[in-house]
Amino acid sequence: xxxxxxxxxxxxxxxxxxxxxxxxxxxxxxxxxxxxxxxxxxxxxxxxxxxxxxxxxxxxxxxxxxxxxxxxxxxxxxxxxxxxxxxxxxxxxxxxxxxxxxxxxxxxxxxxxxxxxxxxxxxxxxxxxxxxxxxxxxxxxxxxxxxxxxxxxxxxxxxxxxxxxxxxxxxxxxxxxxxxxxxxxxxxxxxxxxxxxxxxxxxxxxxxx
Amino acid sequence: xxxxxxxxxxxxxxxxxxxxxxxxxxxxxxxxxxxxxxxxxxxxxxxxxxxxxxxxxxxxxxxxxxxxxxxxxxxxxxxxxxxxxxxxxxxxxxxxxxxxxxxxxxxxxxxxxxxxxxxxxxxxxxxxxxxxxxxxxxxxxxxxxxxxxxxxxxxxxxxxxxxxxxxxxxxxxxxxxxxxxxxxxxxxxxxxxxxxxxxxxxxxxxxxxxxxxxxxxxxxxxxxxxxxxxxxxxxxxxxxxxxxxxxxxxxxxxxxxxxxxxxxxxxxxxxxxxxxxxxxxx
Numbered sequence: 001x002x003x004x005x006x007x008x009x010x011x012x013x014x015x016x017x018x019x020x021x022x023x024x025x026x027x028x029x030x031x032x033x034x035x036x037x038x039x040x041x042x043x044x045x046x047x048x049x050x051x052x053x054x055x056x057x058x059x060x061x062x063x064x065x066x067x068x069x070x071x072x073x074x075x076x077x078x079x080x081x082x083x084x085x086x087x088x089x090x091x092x093x094x095x096x097x098x099x100x101x102x103x104x105x106x107x108x109x110x111x112x113x114x115x116x117x118x119x120x121x122x123x124x125x126x127x128x129x130x131x132x133x134x135x136x137x138x139x140x141x142x143x144x145x146x147x148x149x150x151x152x153x154x155x156x157x158x159x160x161x162x163x164x165x166x167x168x169x170x171x172x173x174x175x176x177x178x179x180x181x182x183x184x185x186x187x188x189x190x191x192x193x194x195x196x197x198x199x200x201x202x203x204x205x206x207x208x209x
Numbered sequence: 210x211x212x213x214x215x216x217x218x219x220x221x222x223x224x225x226x227x228x229x230x231x232x233x234x235x236x237x238x239x240x241x242x243x244x245x246x247x248x249x250x251x252x253x254x255x256x257x258x259x260x261x262x263x264x265x266x267x268x269x270x271x272x273x274x275x276x277x278x279x280x281x282x283x284x285x286x287x288x289x290x291x292x293x294x295x296x297x298x299x300x301x302x303x304x305x306x307x308x309x310x311x312x313x314x315x316x317x318x319x320x321x322x323x324x325x326x327x328x329x330x331x332x333x334x335x336x337x338x339x340x341x342x343x344x345x346x347x348x349x350x351x352x353x354x355x356x357x358x359x360x361x362x363x364x365x366x367x368x369x370x371x372x373x374x375x376x377x378x379x380x381x382x383x384x385x386x387x388x389x390x391x392x393x394x395x396x397x398x399x400x401x402x403x404x405x406x407x408x409x410x411x412x413x414x415x416x417x418x419x420x421x422x423x424x425x426x427x428x429x430x431x432x433x434x435x436x437x438x439x440x441x442x443x444x445x446x447x448x449x450x451x452x453x454x455x456x457x458x459x460x461x462x463x464x465x466x467x468x469x470x471x472x473x474x475x476x477x478x479x480x481x482x483x484x485x486x487x488x489x490x491x
Contacts, residue, residue, distance in 0.1 A: 066223075070216045074223050081227035085234050092238040095245060099319055184323065 010129050014137030017208065020113045021144030021192075022199040027113035030104045031145060032188040037162050041149025042142065043097040044104060047086050049138025052114050054082045056122040056134030063123045075118045076109065083108045096164060113141055144195075151191050156182030250290075257305035257314045258286055269381060272374065276382060284308055287378045290318075293370035296362035297321035300330065304371060310343040310379045315371070327363035335364065339371055344379035348372040392452060393420030395477055402476025404468050406431050413472040422449055425473060432465045440465040448473060 020026045030048070035041040055078055059066075066074045087105045090098040098105065108114065117137055122130040153160055154171060158178040162168035170176075181187040202208075254261055254277065262280040266273055272291040279285045286307040293300050298321035305314040315336045322328045329335050338354040350356050350368040357364045395417050403412040409431030416424040425445035430437060439462035448454060454470050 065219065067216050067219055070220055073220060077220075077223050077227055081230055084231055088234050088238040088242075092241040092245070102321060180326075184326070 007129065007132055010132040011136045014133065014140040015143060016140070018137075019140040019144055019199070020137055021141060021148070022196055025196070026116060027111045027141065028192075029107060030111065031148065032185060032192065034101055034104050035145055035149035035152050035188060035191075036156065036183050037100070038146065038149045038153045038160055039162070039164070039167075040097070040100045041145040041152075043094070044101055045138075045142025045145040047090065047101070047105060048108050048111060048114065049135075049142055050086055051079065051082045051108050051111075052117060052138045052141070053131065053134040055079045055114055055118055056130045057127065058082075059118045060122040060125060060127045060130035066123070071123060072115075072119070075115060075123075079114055079118065080109045100163070113137065148188075148191055148195060151195065152182045152187060155179050155191070156184075156187055253303050253316055254288060256316075257288060257303075260285060264288075267381075269377060272377070274378065274382065284382070286313070287382050289374050289378060291370065291374050293366045295320060295322050295330070295366050296327050296360075297323060300363075300367065300370075302367075304374050306375060306378045306383075308383065310345070310375070310383050312339045312342050312371070312375060315339060322360070322363045327360045329357045329360050330363050330367050335367075342375075344375045344383075348375070392417060392422050392477075395420070400476040400478065401428070402472050402474070403429075404472045404475055406465075406468050408432075411468050411472050413469065413476055415473055415476050417477075422452055425449060425469075427469070432468070436462040437465050440469060444469045445473075 014020065018024060021028070021031050027048070030044050034044045055075070058078055059075060083106060086108070087098070090101070090105065117133060121133050125133070150160070153162060156178055157163075158172050158176045159168045159170050179187075182191060254264065254275070258277045260279045261277050263278045263282075264275045265278075266275050268274070272289055275288045275290070276284060277286045277288060286305060288303055288305045290301070290303055292302070300320040300322070301318040302320075303314075303316045303318065304312065305316075307313050317331045320328065320330065322330060335355075335357065339348070342348055342353070347353055348368060348371060350365050354368055355364075356368070397417050397419060399414060399416045401412060401414045403410045405411075410429065411427070411432065412429040414424075414426045414428050415422060425448060427441060427445075430441075432440075444466045448470070454474055
């Protein structure tokens with residue numbers, strides 16, 4: 001395998017083939033929690049991506065200095081630092097999104113996608129590969145949250161680009177009665193289940209693996 | 210030993226670096242966050258009170274009350290920043306009340322109620338029920354304002370909280386309801402007032418002499434003796450001593466104490482007793 005191929009693989013692996021949500025079922029807590037609205041799902045995905053890229057990068061840079069026995073506490077401190085930075089930035093510049101994501105922003109600290117990539121990838125690979133891996137997995141996570149929240153908002157609210165009343169577009173007109181369950185936690189499980197099943201069918205059909 | 214030292218130092222270095230990064234970020238974002246919150250607050254203020262010129266903030270029982278003045282330094286209303294506990298967590302909101310004590314607006318700042326169920330508290334349909342209601346109107350859940358079925362906790366706690374805040378505003382800032390009756394504005398004379406008690410009505414006679422509350426007599430009462438003895442003559446004495454009706458009610462005789470207070474309130478002309486004044490002047 002030539003060199004550029006490895007890098008391309010690092011970048012794309014996380015998006016489809018090893019999509020953290022639909023394929024590996026990792027980090028499901030925010031996936032289920034904040035996907036009632038498309039904007040929130042996308043925002044959560046991008047916030048997690050930013051943390052993932054930064055933590056992958058930093059952990060890969062300093063991996064030589066971290067003793068094996070305290071690596072997990074070190075990773076957690078680094079991840080928590082970036083999460084707090086992201087939270088402060090969101091609160092300052094994207095207050096509505098910060099409000100909507102609520103407790104799920106601090107919970108990115110324990111998102112197993114991020115710790116998983118730090119432990120399994122960034123702490124053993126060169127800096128550039130870790131960076132690409134962070135971007136790829138982050139995009140995959142964002143993509144999954146985007147699809148799930150799109151489905152849930154359209155089905156559960158009949159709108160897109162809500163909950164902000166100014167930007168919300170009502171798709172079906174006033175006679176449409178939204179399926180309220182999709183806006184609620186049980187609906188998140190149902191929608192996720194359907195999407196995971198769909199991904200599996202597609203993977204089988206096109207023999208991706 | 211050497212190994213432990215190495216582990217500790219590594220952890221400490223990482224923690225110190227993290228802390229300095231966070232301190233740096235905090236100093237950048239904190240002023241922006243504070244500025245933005247203040248702007249939002251001012252915008253809400255202007256939405257509710259377009260003629261606002263100045264305001265001052267007072268804190269009562271953990272809630273913030275902003276007294277709004279127009280350009281002539283007249284109070285035009287109060288905007289309270291307060292919170293209550295809903296189903297999913299804390300609900301922060303602004304409640305604006307005009308000079309007459311009527312609710313003119315509610316704005317939810319933040320909440321964590323269930324999307325599609327409890328977030329009905331942010332809907333116009335729910336909030337409009339309160340508009341125009343004052344401290345004099347009963348705000349009773351399920352009777353005067355509707356509880357939304359499925360969202361009992363969310364809407365119920367909002368209703369309770371709004372009712373409490375409106376009364377606090379009327380009592381502290383608008384000089385109505387509650388304890389602040391201006392006795393000096395009442396002409397001298399003897400007044401009587403009655404309220405419904407435990408087993409019948411309770412009637413008091415009060416005398417105003419040169420703007421002071423001089424005497425409170427109980428003319429008729431049907432209270433439970435063991436409790437009433439706790440409230441009388443102590444409650445009238447306290448009212449006369451303080452020249453105010455917002456006395457601490459007697460533990461163990463709360464109802465009797467409150468009845469005496471509201472009977473006195475009913476007796477005085479121009480007051481706003483809950484039972485409708487039937488005071489008579491002699």
